[in-house]
Amino acid sequence: MSQKVIEVINLTKQFKSYKKKPGLKGSLQSFFNRKYSIKKAVHGFNLEINKGEIIGLLGPNGAGKTTLMKMFTGIIVPTSGELTINGHSPWERKKEFKKKIALVMGQKSQLWWDIPAMDSFLLLQKFYELSNQEFKQRLDYMSELLGVVDLLHVHVRKLSLGERMKMELMASLLHNPDVIFLDEPTIGLDLVAQENIRAFILDFHKKNGTTIIITSHYMADVQALCKRLVLIFDGTKAYDGPLEKFENILGNEKTVSFTFSEEIPCCGYLDEFHGEWNEGRTSVDIRVPEENLREVGKKVLDLHPVIEFNTEKMPIERVMKTLMTNPEVLRAQRDHANLPA
Amino acid sequence: MQTYLLKWWQTIRISWSKYTAYRLNFFLQVVGPFLVFFFIKYNLWSSIYEGSSTPVIKGYNFSDMMHYHIWTLIISLLGQGYAAMNLSEDIRLGRISSYLIYPFEFWEFHTAGFVSFQILQVFVSSITLCLAVFFGFIEFPSLSIILTGFSFTLFMGMFWFTMQYFTGLLAFWLEETWIMRVLLSIIVSFLSGYIFPLELYPEWLVGALKYSPFPYMSYFPAKIFMGQEVNLTLGYSVLTFWIAVFAYINHLIWKKGMRLYTAAGM
Structure with a gap:
């Protein structure tokens, strides 16, 4: 013990x-x-x-x-x-x-x-x-x-x-x-x-x-x-x-960022994710459930001229930021998911 | 016991290196008071005596007066040099937290600092004494007078420390404690005979001060150094009483202050 x-x-x-x-x-x-x-x-x-x-x-x-x-x-x-x-x-x-x-x-x-x-x-x-x-x-x-x-x-x-x-x-x-x-x-x-x-x-x-x-x-x-x-x-x-549990407190979605060599016209596969595009539509951050990461990544690589992509290194930072600006989220999550408190 | 004494010894050593860390500062500390004495007190009293029709004021001729003032200078260096600046800063800036964590108490740390400061001041005052003899202000007194005078003054230094500690502790309540300290040093300067020998004061006041600590802080030890008869037992008794009083007050203030500190969480 x-x-x-x-x-x-x-x-x-x-x-x-x-x-x-x-x-x-x-x-x-x-x-x-x-x-x-x-x-x-x-x-x-x-x-x-x-x-x-x-x-x-x-x-x-x-x-x-x-x-x-x-x-x-x-x-x-x-x-x-x-x-x-x-x-x-x-x-x-x-x-x-x-x-x-x-x-x-x-x-x-x-x-x-x-x-x-x-x-x-x-x-x-x-x-x-x-x-x-x-x-x-x-x-x-x-x-x-x-x-x-x-x-x-x-x-x-x-x-x-x-x-x-x-x-x-x-x-x-x-x-x-x-x-x-x-x-x-x-x-x-x-x-x-x-x-x-x-x-x-x-x-x-x-x-x-x-x-x-x-x-x-x-x-x-x-x-x-x-x-x-x-x-x-x-x-x-x-x-x-x-x-690890804390990182997934807001759900198990990961943020994936893609950068492209040219402008990606609206509105294709990527827009289904309601991601955040830059002004010239040459890069985007989308949220993907962990289990779909491979599949989505592969599809985007096939469809578009990707020159760089990465998944977020520190999901904990995003979670903290969200919780600090919006502490009720945690309460709601806790009530639903019966998280330890 | 030995490990406990080692804590004290090492703290004294550390404080010593802190006090002597700035060499110019140290040099000024040695030379400064002597220069101030020369330019202010010497010149002031020589003009007073020049302008006076009687060359003797209340039993003091010019040379006696200078002797008296040289000795009060040496006494103040030896017994009244310590200022509880670090102490009040520790409180004000919330550094007490460190002492609450170390297995060595706050008062132990600062008392060790005081001891180390006193050792330094023995040097500083001895140099001043030698300078005063060298420039012919005074003659070197006998060894027994030196020993009696230094011991009494160092004992008085303990009272000065408990009083300084008191003003330092007020930092629990006051933003700045230096005003208190300046006020205190002005009162002490007047009532202890540092500015004028007590013979120049009205008799009722001198009588009233007899059981206060003040005369024993300048006037009394100056008389010892000047080879005059004094009641040493009375001097030591009065100071012991006041040391005990202030030590007890400090103990109470610390307790109250700590409650305040731990409740406010600085």
Whole structure:
């Protein structure tokens, strides 16, 4: 039986905030007569994660992903509900718990700006009570894999964003945590750096069997790393299941794009699909059910002077886009197809 | 225990390299206060004494006054240099999150930073002392005076730290804490005797200040360095009391602030 690492039951977090009108008058008013409003950032959230899983936590901005991450790491205290990570209640902030987790925030640096990354690592070695041998072994492994051996002694402020992110990852993983929380680890990075980071995470996971929770707005991250997705909308769980099932949540149609060497006159076989043509009618995107892909492809190739064609690489991106602009779709789908939530 | 001390030691080392990362900054930190002293205090007091019909003001002749001010300068470098800027920035920019995750607490980290800063300031104030002796402002005092004065001033530095920590923690509620700090430093400058020796103040005020921490922040240690008799037991007792008070207040503020922080989720 697989071992549960994270257990979340009916987790809720409310924030109390007050509105203030601009200017001195507004400040005075809000000082004497403050109107509070309660915002539910996360409510009724349930989740179970087994040891060694990599979970993609997805959702639009403000859906509650970061709030969840902060509750998981003990930074903020839940309003109600149960939460255990590796047998600990995170908000108790016990040292044994802290030594088992890591949080990497793509938008916030945890390294000290004015000193080389190596100095920060040495400090973390002491914080996490690592022996010199453990420390050296892990440092060598990670710095070589990430290709930053020569940068360890450079001041952090002089590193590029990509290089810094690699150092951030190393800093967070030196103590070999059981559970890693990655909050948008590839944000703002170029494609090569993104790929490096992904490859590193996969390698680290393979080597250590770590449980990883990752949030990202880049679907390429999710596609490359996660087998299971958890979707969060307005603080509640909207989907929890395998990646492949999520890709087909809106049906099993694939988008196929064709480009032709000449204009295709209206209205032939291709127009039956009600696809999207470009202005000169030299290229089209059509939606084809997965099982008909071969047949349709063959027919179009036979009928028209095709110079290029491809099927979409990341259906998950399309699904996410559709759901974000139209969240009701998911509710309707769920009601019909009885999808796990 | 040993691993715990190693955490402190490494944090002190890291803070040390942070403080000395910018060499020009470090140089200015050493030379700056001395130049400011020379151009402002020296010239100000020499004009006051030149314009005055009596060469002695409340028992201080010009040379006494200069001695007094050189010592308050060294004392302020040694005991009042630390500013809780990093601390309030950590709070304001939400960097507390990192400390909540590390197995080393926020207060431990910043206290280690303070210790490291104090070591640096021992150098800075010693250089200033040597400069003052070199330029003939003061004579080098006896070793026992130096030891007594430095120990008391470093102890006072602990009080200064708890007070700075207090202003830093206010960042939980205030957008900017530097106004508070400037206000505090003006009050301290006046009441501690940094600007004028306390003999120049009305007696009732000096009496009222006796059990406050202020006189022990400049006037009292200056008297030690000048070789005058002081009640060391009283000085240490008053400061111990105030250190305990501020440490407790800081503890409460941190608890309240953390509730605010974790509830607002910065």
